[in-house]
Amino acid sequence: MEYILKNGIVYDPTNKVAGEKKDVMFKDAKIVEDVSSDAKVIDVTDKIVMPAGVDPHAHVAGPKLVVGRLYRPEDSRRGVTAKTKYIRGEAGFSIPSCPTTGYRYSRLGYGTVVEAAMPPLEAKHTHEEISITPNIDIPALPLFGNNWFCMEYAKENNLEDMAAYVSAMLKITKGYGIKIVNPCGSEAWGWGMNVHGVNDKAPYFDVTSKELIIALAKVNEMLGLPHSIHIHPNDLGHPGNVPTTLETLDAVKNIKKSSKATIRDQVVHCTHLQFHSYTGNSWKDAASGAEEVAKYVNSHDHMTCDVGQVTLDETTTMTADAPMEYDLFKISGLKWANKDIECETAAGIIPCIYSGSAPVSTLQWAIGLELFLHIDNPWQVCLTTDHPNAGPFIRYPRIMSWLMSSKRRMEMIDNGEVHKWAHKRTTLATLDREYDFNDIAIISRAAPAKIHGFADRGALTPGYRADIAVYDINPNEIDPSVQYEEIEKGFSNALYTIKDGQFVVKDKEVVMNKESQNIWVNVKGYEREEEKVINDIMPFFTQYYSVKWENYPVHDHYVSNPIVVDVER
């Protein structure tokens, strides 16, 4: 089937198209340059046309979501809607059900969402959830930052075996890249401790966070993975964590990017940077370190980041940074779930109320926006809320409206919608920069796709997947600075969302349950080394894991419809 989206106002930053009136054509599942005269014409005159959104970091599938849903039934009753002719009923706000997650991303005009933390031991269940989340493709990043084998390899500086192990684990977990969460810290949590700074050693393993990060970054480039290491640094959420953040990023600045990774530029992606940009010694004297962190980003091109913008909602935090969740529990006293994932990682879950009247929440809110506004190059920063940690992803349009309107930001500060700390402890009130539609297209689709090394999405390039979003916004008539409510409304419900050439949203209504696809990276050429490494670890695995090796890998039937990205040695 051929289609022409006629007369739309197109924002396609990858192809340097910024608000041009032009037609976008697609045939079956691909964007094409031309179509036949039989093509169906969809009139999108004066509507915004963009590539479908790409969320570079969210938690949408996996066991911690299940724990969250189980222990927060009160969240499931928020956002309940009845089934329609096309889709199932929806439920949940911060931790919606799997189908709800797919539908809501479709409404936002998104087509790809990266599940940012997959414990290898729980990978099967992660893929089960991915398979029932419709309308979006979901690559998942397995966790390596507290993996016992990786820590051993890092201590011995045995990068060859580490590379083979990572390569094997990507196959075993059907994973997309290397995720590092609070390196060595979550392992220390198994001993009731945490690490602080990058030079603390994990108990027993005698390896520092910095050594582990460098080793994994080198391995990432040895293998030539499409994405760089994806790191959640140590000391998340702790006042005074800026030095740790900068030291983490600085540790890998001299590592050379693989020549096989042709799409991305960075060697490290720092996630939810907002949570890592605090100065001070405690929450009493905490203040924004966003300017200092942004200055570092602006002067270094080896890194990219996403923000993890606080949305001022009640949400559910969930992370493999289990000691941080315990810290949060001590502050809030709300119900807390803690989980140990054997030899691999840990996890914690706790509800969190980000309120505009609370000083700390406001500080976090302001720091996120400061990062967006202080970082000069929008290709280095992505729009995320670290869903659901800083807020649910359905708030992306609201964040867009904040970024596009300094008036709105000042209104919030001046009329008391947010605490006075926004004014007193951050530079937000001094920033009058406003994003334009092209910037929004960069941070929400083009940059995340480039950073993750996707060679088939995030742009309207002929041959790419026909993942397209059309929004009922006329950029020639609207003034986002003043009409910020219209911006939020327009981006909240796409007029059309097209996924692989199929209309999943039509006239602002979700009309399709399209099977999702997992994207995983298959490194070729390390088979012999992988076999050796697996033989090496087998005695240890047999002794310490609670499952048999035969039951450990994600078998093919768990991933029924994958997109396999081959990487040659």
Added chain:
Amino acid sequence: MKTITFDQIKFSTIALEMDEIIPDTVYDWTEDDFAKYQVPIGNSRFPITDFFDITVEGEAESAAEVKMIFKGDLNRTKYIGSKMSAGEIYCYGNVDLHVGAEMSGGYIYVEGNAAAHAGREMSGGKLEITGNTKEFTGASYIGEWRGMSGGEIIVHGNAGKQCGECLVGGKIRVKGDCDILAGIHMTKGLIEIDGNVNRWPGGQMKNGNIVVHGHLGRLLEGFVLQGVVVDPVVDGEQFEGKYIHYVGDIGLNGKGSLYLGAETNREKLGEYGEHDDEYTSIREYRNLE
């Protein structure tokens, strides 16, 4: 004033959900509007007129001017008055789950019993039940940590388990007996129980007040005896007579107050030693005849 009367003509074994039929939404409805309305039942909807004969009398310009009257067997009619902010609802018969849940204003009268979650998370208004209630009266929804925050619930009969769970405000008055764990996790507000209490009121309470006029079966260990007080003023309300005052739950460093009628719980003072100076007032009380 508009009076809307729902006379039951058919009973559904699957519960009808009435949260869309509250004064806030129907104050300007006519009988024709009701005739068009389909009520949720399970995963489907059916015409409400299949179940009720509905008559509308008078006019209203706001929810406050609406009086709704339900007659019949409402044992399978859920969410009556849920989320209402004004107006009056009278139910003549037992009602199902969630009556008055999340209501913020107005008045609901139930002549009969109410199933679980009556007045759940209500923030204002008044809910009066002449019979008994089951579990979670004025409590929070499962998993939620914020229960009733305002308004008043009066239960003329007995209340079930975990009455006032996670109470953060408002008042619950139970004129009969109360089952276990009344006021568990409460942080504010007042629960007054005229009858006897089975066990463990105020478990893990952080603040707020519970007054038990009747006999308490078993007290939790996390409550510290303060002494006997006479005519205490609790939450601005004076209770006449002598009460044994405890503070707890110390397991959570709680500062909630539990008052037990001294006459009906006299045996609780027996466990304290005659020579314990800390409890002078108790010793004095015990020696009073």
